[in-house]
Amino acid sequence: MRKRPDLYTNYKSESAIFSTLTQKVWFVLLLFISLLLPFYLSNYWMLLVTTSLLIAIASWGLNIVSGMAGQINLAHGVFVGIGAYTSAVIGGVATSSVIGFELDMIFWLPISGAVAALIGVIISPVSARLKGLNLGLVTLAIVFIGSHFFSNLKFITGGAGLGRKAAKLKFLGFDLDSGISIGNLILEKNDVIYYFSLILCILLGIGAKNLTRTKIGRAFSAIRDRDIAAEALGINLFKFKMYAFALSSFYAGIAGSIIFIISGGVEPGTFSLLYSITFIAIVIIGGVGTVLGPLYGAFFFTMLPGIIQVILHALGVADTGFFLNAGEIERIVFGFFIIFFLVFEPRGIWGIWFRLRNYFKAWPFSY
């Protein structure tokens, strides 16, 4: 069989997640590098990598509902917020103004995902009734409803402008907030978060990839490509759109529950429309409907500020009076990239990779 890589004698091998040896080798190699990363990178870059991983998880969520199932969702950031506040309530410390139960991560992590998923399910009937622009408008409304709740449910969120502390990092009874030492190995809090994020990223990434080859994933694609045809094929639109929103929100909830532990606190103002748009941008820049795309997009998005800073420093205009500050430049560059990708490479960074791969795969032909 070694000489015949394309010969499949059963469906199992045909639809394998890693279909070639090269892919397996790359995966193991990447895993190995990822495990060693904290020992070589500075704290600043580690934070960026960790954030990228978590943003990638949330982006996968948006990709499931928008990229795979084709339902526009402008309110993805709200679900990240729901995850963040759920974890903060269950795993955070109670103060005079906010409630908190200081429970273990083993509780708050899945519950954050579940609560976000539940809210997703609750709003999913809307998508069964509306599509396209109309659905977009309704999800836009959800952003404002979400903002309103986040600002006013002060006993949960701490209120606008103030916020609250994120969940405590306690896992199976171990308090990890001050790091942990295993033998001679000392892991700081950020390293611990990194490893948690890495594990979650791998599990959920494989989950997203796996989804594409399941009945549910195929139903999503059918709905995305033509909802009427999908229904004619016997796909229950209501049910599968609900699944799409539930799964999507679950990913967002999980990502949200951890992401704010890095900075320590959550402020309701974070979950604005811009925050939700960010995820859309990441998915577009990375590659809609693909699994690797959002991962690329997340890294690109998270690393961009760092890179812009480095460039500004190199040009010597970082602190002096340049007419734009770093944050503004960042947003301009980001906006530029969104336009660029939409116009020239709608399949995103993944699309560039795909074209590059196909250029060599089709050798010596062009198709």
Added chain:
Amino acid sequence: MQTMKEIFEEIEASGGMTPSRRLRDIANRFPDQIAFRDKRYGIWNEITYGEFWQQVQYVSCALNHFGIRKTDKVAIHSENRPEWLISDIGIQAIGGISVGLYPTNPPAEVKYLLSHSESKILFAEDQEQVDKALEIIDDIPNISKIVYFEEKGLFRYENEKLMRWDEFLEIGKREYESNKDFVSFCIDEIKSEDVALMIYTSGTTGPPKASMLSHGNMEWTASIIPDLSFTPNISNPEYLSYLPLCHVFGRLVDEIIAINSIGTINFAESIDTVQRDLAEIQPSIFPAVPRILERMHAGTLVKMKDASKLKQLLFKVASFFGGITASRRLKDPNDIVAKITNFIAQALAFRSLRKKLGLLNVDNAVSGAAPIAPEILRFFMSLGVPIYEGYGMTENSAVATGNTPDKVKLGTVGTAQPGVEIKLAEDGEILVRHPGVFLGYYKNEEATKEVLDEDGWLYTGDVGEFDGDFLKIVDRKKDIIITSGGKNVSPSELENNIKTSPFIKEAIVIGDDRKFLSALIGIEFDIVSNWALRKNIAHTTYRNLSENEEVQNLIWEEIKKSNEYTSSLPIRKFRMITKELDHEDGDLTATQKAKRNVIMEKFSDLIEDMYK
């Protein structure tokens, strides 16, 4: 598992076996070896030799149950699929005679073949073939049962003669349980002189004739497999079955060579997917007919035109080095320079190209069944595919001559295969004698006498000449053109030169008793259409495109090109055939060969127009 070397040594030591005996032998020794892979819904399902043998026994028992005895005929009307070979060997195992029909045979021909062969049972593939049989069922009372392989569309048919394949096997299984040694016993009873199968020659003139091939013919063919021009350098026996099994070439490769070499036979999903299936299977032995090779050649050239400039350039460079490889290897197969140029060409483009064509693992490819232009062979040789032309025909079990890596000359069909005697008659007709020569035509003593003399020489009907040891085929004896100027011309050579052009699918050269040569041309629609699109030439149908003036200019340029490297007279005029030639309309034989006399008559107005 045995290596190819051990398999060949064993064949050399113990001689060849008829397929049913060899199958029993393999099933007893290596029951888990994969016999078939059959692509269904994107997946290659595997069937082992053990299962193959089991099903053959069920078929034999069921046939016996339905009254098939020794020398009774049973017909098979299907595309290539495992059931084809299972039924075929099942028929042969109990001494029956199997008759293969082309899937494209229209009802009228089916009627002729079934009544002429006096078949008693018909294996039909699916609704299409069952419909053909039912249309003429009243005229063929000899058929007592029609067993179909695929039920789709047939479950409402009510005819007491119809039976599902699995029902048929179920009966066979029941019979088998009551007498497990029956089939083995029958196989032991088979004698070499018994008729095993009848192959209807496609018949470019007159009704098809049934060539009777015996078990002895197949045993002999099997015995020379290690030295046959098909098998040099074969490392592992993977086959793709796509040549029609009712044709002698397909039968030789898939039934005799494949089974005797304990090979795996892969069945393409359908005729349209051969190219893709080929790329998945990457077979090690590739039997090819000129039509397939011409299409691969044309397809490659056309797709290269769509490739980016860089890729085109690299392809050109690779072709340059490939050309050197081909010419040096033709002189010496182990040439060092050829190894280097081949390495460069492979690295630049040809390795990936061969992978796309499905020829990456090909240890040996053979072109046969019809003459091929040397240019096409040279193209494949330059890709690094070891491809060699062979020559054979139904009447001599498709074994006569072949080129091999050590002994090759382009433009010839090679030297005699082991054990084959060849000589030329006074008029240049090729005579062949060996133990694989057929027994005669069924129910046609007269025709048999015309081609077989008392000494066992077979009159092939082909005119040839010797170029050293190498045999060169001039043409079919009856096709040779004598112009009014008295010059002898071989039309097939000219036609093949013209067909080297990717734009031309059919070419029929005319000139018998005329002042100059002319040709009727049929275009390759897809490729010309692609060309026209690029040139912004609007077109609709085949006819419309053929009649387009710019297309005619294109074709004329192509003909002028082929005129340059022809040794005989040039083509002066041509006309377009404005319809696609078709088997059902009687323009082509079942093997897609143009029926010269039918076409000349059908398009006589075009021809007369050229000579006005």
